[in-house]
Amino acid sequence: MPNESRIDQLREDAWTKGVVTGRGTDVASSPIPRRSGYYGQPVVRPPVWTWEIPVYLFVGGLGGMSGVIAFGALLFHHFDVVRTAMWVAAIASVISPVLLILDLGRPRLFLNMLRVFKPQSAMSMGAWILAAFGMCVVPGLIALEFHTFYVFAGAVDQILGVAAGILMFGSAIFGMLLATYTGVLIGATAIPAWFLHHRLLPIHFGTAGLGSAAALLELLGHRIAPLNAIGLFAAAVETILLIWLSLDRHGAADRAIHQHRSGWLIRIGEVLTGPGPLVLRLFGVIPLAAISFLLGALVSRFGWIAVGKISGRDPESVFASQR
Amino acid sequence: MIGEGTHSTNQRRNTYVRDNVEVGFFTDPTVCIGCKACEVACKEWNHVPDDGFVWSGNSYDNTGHLGASTWRHVMFVEQDRQKGGQIVGSHSLGNMNGEDPFRWIFLSDVCKHCEEAGCLEACPTGAIVRTEVGSVLVQNDVCNGCGYCVVSCPFGVIDRRPQPLPDAGGAFKCTFCYDRQKSGLPPACAKVCPTESIVFGRLDDLRARATQRVHQLRGHGYADAQLYDPTETSVRGTHAFFLILGEPEAYGLPPKPQIPTVHLKAAWIAAFATAIGAIVATLCAFAFV
Numbered sequence: 001m002p003n004e005s006r007i008d009q010l011r012e013d014a015w016t017k018g019v020v021t022g023r024g025t026d027v028a029s030s031p032i033p034r035r036s037g038y039y040g041q042p043v044v045r046p047p048v049w050t051w052e053i054p055v056y057l058f059v060g061g062l063g064g065m066s067g068v069i070a071f072g073a074l075l076f077h078h079f080d081v082v083r084t085a086m087w088v089a090a091i092a093s094v095i096s097p098v099l100l101i102l103d104l105g106r107p108r109l110f111l112n113m114l115r116v117f118k119p120q121s122a123m124s125m126g127a128w129i130l131a132a133f134g135m136c137v138v139p140g141l142i143a144l145e146f147h148t149f150y151v152f153a154g155a156v157d158q159i160l161g162v163a164a165g166i167l168m169f170g171s172a173i174f175g176m177l178l179a180t181y182t183g184v185l186i187g188a189t190a191i192p193a194w195f196l197h198h199r200l201l202p203i204h205f206g207t208a209g210l211g212s213a214a215a216l217l218e219l220l221g222h223r224i225a226p227l228n229a230i231g232l233f234a235a236a237v238e239t240i241l242l243i244w245l246s247l248d249r250h251g252a253a254d255r256a257i258h259q260h261r262s263g264w265l266i267r268i269g270e271v272l273t274g275p276g277p278l279v280l281r282l283f284g285v286i287p288l289a290a291i292s293f294l295l296g297a298l299v300s301r302f303g304w305i306a307v308g309k310i311s312g313r314d315p316e317s318v319f320a321s322q323r
Numbered sequence: 324m325i326g327e328g329t330h331s332t333n334q335r336r337n338t339y340v341r342d343n344v345e346v347g348f349f350t351d352p353t354v355c356i357g358c359k360a361c362e363v364a365c366k367e368w369n370h371v372p373d374d375g376f377v378w379s380g381n382s383y384d385n386t387g388h389l390g391a392s393t394w395r396h397v398m399f400v401e402q403d404r405q406k407g408g409q410i411v412g413s414h415s416l417g418n419m420n421g422e423d424p425f426r427w428i429f430l431s432d433v434c435k436h437c438e439e440a441g442c443l444e445a446c447p448t449g450a451i452v453r454t455e456v457g458s459v460l461v462q463n464d465v466c467n468g469c470g471y472c473v474v475s476c477p478f479g480v481i482d483r484r485p486q487p488l489p490d491a492g493g494a495f496k497c498t499f500c501y502d503r504q505k506s507g508l509p510p511a512c513a514k515v516c517p518t519e520s521i522v523f524g525r526l527d528d529l530r531a532r533a534t535q536r537v538h539q540l541r542g543h544g545y546a547d548a549q550l551y552d553p554t555e556t557s558v559r560g561t562h563a564f565f566l567i568l569g570e571p572e573a574y575g576l577p578p579k580p581q582i583p584t585v586h587l588k589a590a591w592i593a594a595f596a597t598a599i600g601a602i603v604a605t606l607c608a609f610a611f612v
Contacts (some may be wrong), residue, residue: 010380038398038575039381041388044479048470065601087441105468105492107482109448112467117451120584123471124447168451183597184590188583189474190441198586199593208599210604229608308474319572322579 037315044190046312047305052103054301056096057182060130061209061297062216063092067137067175069230071168081222082168082178083300088216089171090141093134100130120267122185133174137262140167160208179209192321193254193311200244201304206256207237208273208297215277215290223286231289238274238296245270253321256311265303272296325536332524333514336507339525345457346504347526348400348513348563349422349533350431353540353548355520357397357429361512365395368500368511372488372582382427388575389432391484394497395512400428400573408544428568431512431521432458432575434480434497439582442496445475450494457526457562458499468492477558477580499562557582 037043047053070085101110114131143164150157169290183202186194196199211234214227245266249258256262273296280289311317329335339346353360365371374392382399389396440459443451450465451472461472461474461481472481472494500510508514513523522529531585533550540548551571552564558580573576 037572038388038400039379039384041575042479043575043577044477045390045473045482047474047481068602068605072602073607077611078609086476103470105470106466107496109465109467112448112450112465113469115465117445118447118449120444120587121471122445123445123469127447130346162591172602176593176601179601180594180597184475184587184594185471187590188586189445190477190479190581190583191474194474195583195586198590202590202594203597206594206601210601225612226497226608229612230605233608234520312479315572315575320575321579322577 013314027129032283040315042313043315043318044192044312045189049103049305051302052099054305056099056103056299057205057301058208058212058298059092059099060096060182061179061205062212062323063089063096063137064133064175064178065206065209065213066092066217067133067168067171068179068210069217069227070182071172072226074165074168078222078224078226078291079148079229081217081224083144084217084220084222085213086137086141086144086168086171088213088220089133089137089175093137093161095129096130097134104244122181122188125179126181126185129174133171133178134194136170136174140164140171143167176206180206186304189308191308191312192250192314192317193307194258196250196254196321197245197257199240199246200248203237204241204300207234207241208300210234211238211273211293212297218286218290221295228281228286231277231286231293235274235276235278235281235289235293239268239278242270242274251300251320252316253318255317256307256314260310262303262306262310265299265306269296269300269303273300331519332528333509333516333519333522335509336503336510337595338507339456340454340505341506343455344563345526346524347436347457347524347527347529347561348433348499348501348510349524349566350433350563351520351522351533351536351566351567352428352430352568353545354518355397355429355431356518357399358517359397360515360517361385361395361431361521362386362393362397362518364511364515365497368503369394369498370489371495372484389434389478389480390446391482391483391495391498393490394433396432396434398428398430398574400430402428402569402573404547404569406545407540420539426568429520430565430567430574431516432565433512433563434499435478435558435564436497437477437556437582438561438596439558439584440557441475441477441582441584442481442494442584444584445471447471454499454501454504455498456504458501459496460498460501461494461496463490463493463495468491470494477577477582484549497563529564533564533566540566551576553580556580557585586607 013240066085066089073081101107113127141219143160147160180202183205187201214230277293279291384399386396405424436458452461509523513521547569551567554560
């Protein structure tokens with residue numbers, strides 16, 4: 001309200017109630033409550049990222065861990081699972097960079113991401129991991145499909161088979177890093193509610209990725225015991241993380257995790273990935289457990305980005321994290 | 324420097340860039356008059372677009388905070404405390420008898436140009452570099468606007484410029500007038516500062532001068548005068564440091580800022596452990612179930 005009617009309103013409030021609340025009213029020696037810090041202004045900047053980033057965290061985690069499952073299935077001869085998992089991983093490896101490029105302030109300069117190799121920047125490492133993952137998964141899938149359908153005969157087919165194996169080993173290695181580096185990415189920042197949980201975040205994102213990959217493969221028709229076991233494992237770890245997060249509190253410094261809209265997103269995500277699917281799987285309701293886990297993993301990613309936005313705007317959380 | 328007129332380091336030409344001399348800003352609120360000439364000079368020289376025309380009602384500060392289009396920001400801090408040897412009377416709101424101290428402090432905030440800069444370490448494109456004079460510079464033509472520096476700055480200085488402003492999408496902050504410095508000119512804000520509240524010069528000279536100024540002020544009754552230059556934390560000191568009265572929190576400055584890379588090691592260990600755990604769990608599931 002950039003005009004004088006606000007001043008009249010303030011005078012009216014002060015006269016009638018003896019106290020004034022709201023924006024633009026912080027004056028020393030007045031009957032007006034003081035805000036913490038400098039007029040309640042944020043100390044660090046909240047993330048500028050929009051919906052693309054939480055969706056990427058979900059898709060990248062799911063795709064990366066699909067690469068891991070594909071490799072495990074290959075070693076133990078579940079060839080139908082291998083093909084589906086590689087398709088999932090390949091589709092995710094195409095969607096992920098698109099989402100990241102959409103979020104850039106200047107999308108046409110996206111290739112600058114590969115201009116330097118910088119171990120001290122989790123964003124740089126992530127760009128390289130994603131690039132390497134894509135370069136293993138997509139050719140790996142093509143080789144696998146050619147090999148499966150005997151498109152080429154003889155020696156070429158044998159070479160394709162070996163190439164598919166090597167590339168799938170690469171997809172497993174870069175896939176497991178793709179699913180976990182995102183926790184480092186937001187854990188090593190100046191946002192209090194994020195950096196206070198820099199150990200939990202990679203574990204949570206990696207586990208959520210693994211569980212989502214198993215859940216999606218089950219929903220795509222692979223109702224086999226190993227995938228159910230992976231789903232059970234992921235749900236059990238998520239349940240432990242739920243307990244960890246509820247015990248490891250830092251008061252005002254990470255209150256965005258436990259309060260506000262962001263707190264609800266985190267809680268809903270925790271229940272849908274942890275105890276929910278754990279119980280459902282123990283009772284054998286696998287499709288419902290899978291849907292619950294996938295939903296929870298997505299909600300939780302939106303929750304963590306929302307936590308960053310609220311925590312970054314809150315000067316008290318920054319001061320509390322440094323006292 | 325004060326009283327040196329046109330011979331002050333704020334005014335005369337220099338060869339710092341050519342000689343690779345570390346330079347800095349020392350900002351002293353006790354001589355600031357809150358004229359905002361630094362904000363205006365910065366905007367004019369660097370063609371920084373407007374940052375909104377909002378009436379904040381927060382004292383005389385309608386600028387708010389540093390950001391993509393605010394590279395100098397004059398703070399107007401109001402405190403119920405005595406300023407130096409100020410004579411306090413009984414005349415203000417709510418307190419008709421006894422002493423009622425009040426002080427109004429102006430401090431021109433700017434990018435701190437950290438010794439260990441969070442934004443520089445985080446930048447995945449190499450757009451953010453350190454210059455010959457020790458300042459931290461964003462190369463606007465390289466930045467692709469990923470936004471990672473925004474959450475990596477412990478002081479909340481750098482930000483991504485939103486549409487529809489000119490050059491939108493990139494990350495922006497104080498350039499320490501690198502273009503002017505390359506030509507031997509002092510930064511625009513220091514050049515125009517009428518009271519030399521902003522002092523530009525060699526970093527070692529400024530550190531000595533700042534220490535001396537704190538002693539002088541304490542001697543004059545400013546008991547809570549102190550330097551804000553976090554040398555004890557992982558930031559390892561700043562090239563733009565401040566003299567402040569009272570606690571840093573009142574100026575929106577973090578009391579113990581840390582560069583985010585201090586969390587990297589533990590976070591990567593957790594990530595690798597999770598990655599290996601995931602692959603072992605998957606292999607076990609296929610082998611034994």
